[in-house]
Amino acid sequence: MILVFGRTGQVARELRARLPEARFLGRDEADLADPAGCAARIAELAPEAVINAAAYTAVDRAESEEDLARLVNGAAPAAMARACAARGIPLVHLSTDYVFDGAGETPFAPDHPTAPLGAYGRTKLAGEEGVRAANGPHAILRTSWVFSAHGGNFVKTMLRLGAGRERLTVVADQVGGPTSAAAIAEACIAILRAVQDTPARSGTYHLSGAPDVSWAEFAREIFARSGLPCAVEDIPASAYPTPARRPANSRLDCAATTAAFGLSRPDWRRDLDDVLHELEALP
């Protein structure tokens, strides 16, 4: 049995659609603010592999709640990794472009030095370090700008705001790869199988949707494809103050993921159409 931490999150939900036999633990069954409790669930349920799809993802709120974010994003994955390593079973853990400082315009390779700009990125980096330190079979999959028909994400925010306005101002000097939760779920499953088969494939990998765009370009594409008549005006991040600083360059170099697992960068425009259709069909 595969054990998944997370039930209602964007990626967890897509995993549920693809792994009907897996056991999914919601917050009520495994609170990541209790890392020892998470490790205990692994010992008790004796899975063949674990995926961690739960995290503290409120980027701005993390600035004022870093201790809680560090428990959930740092200590809990570390405890899961130690429990998995003790049993010799693989752990697939998700991480983020926000572990990088966003300097330059070159896509970041997995071994590029990390230097998070904010609390969320710092706590996610702590989780990566804890997973590596446990030294068991593992894959850390960094992704970016996740969207789906469920939960909170930029696509749903734009559709909500755009429905009531003729124009929106959106940051144009932050560039990255929007990634559907569905594509990430599929990649998690493929990578899990590969690491289960060949533990030597353990490591840190990148997967983000293509092509890379600014948030403003992403917003324009959301309106074009959904048919909402809302214009998007480019603004610099300096004109959109937020508690957390965000990287200007969120491009991820995904070449090693393609080489190791045959997974190429998913086209987010195709996945966006799927999500828009899914949203239309929702009650």
Ligand SMILES: NC(=O)C1=CN([C@@H]2O[C@H](COP(=O)(O)OP(=O)(O)OC[C@H]3O[C@@H](n4cnc5c(N)ncnc54)[C@H](OP(=O)(O)O)[C@@H]3O)[C@@H](O)[C@H]2O)C=CC1
């Ligand atoms: N969202 C994004 O844009 C990106 C996400 N990632 C990473 O991908 C992974 C999946 O993210 P995504 O699916 O978007 O996440 P979501 O924000 O959609 O969901 C987060 C999930 O984590 C759960 N969770 C939060 N705190 C706790 C806790 N204390 N105990 C138990 N569960 C908790 C939430 O549960 P509840 O519903 O009860 O609150 C929710 O199910 C994460 O590791 C994230 O860091 C990486 C790059 C981009």
Ligand SMILES: Cc1cn([C@H]2C[C@H](O)[C@@H](COP(=O)(O)OP(=O)(O)O[C@H]3O[C@@H](C)C(=O)[C@@H](O)[C@H]3O)O2)c(=O)[nH]c1=O
């Ligand atoms: C709502 C809105 C946002 N923005 C900007 C703010 C910000 O720079 C950008 C995106 O805003 P969001 O709050 O959706 O993005 P954010 O929550 O920072 O998204 C991040 O979440 C975490 C979990 C990750 O791991 C990252 O990969 C990334 O997806 O858009 C505008 O310019 N105009 C707007 O009207």
Ligand SMILES: [Mg+2]
């Ligand atoms: Mg957000």
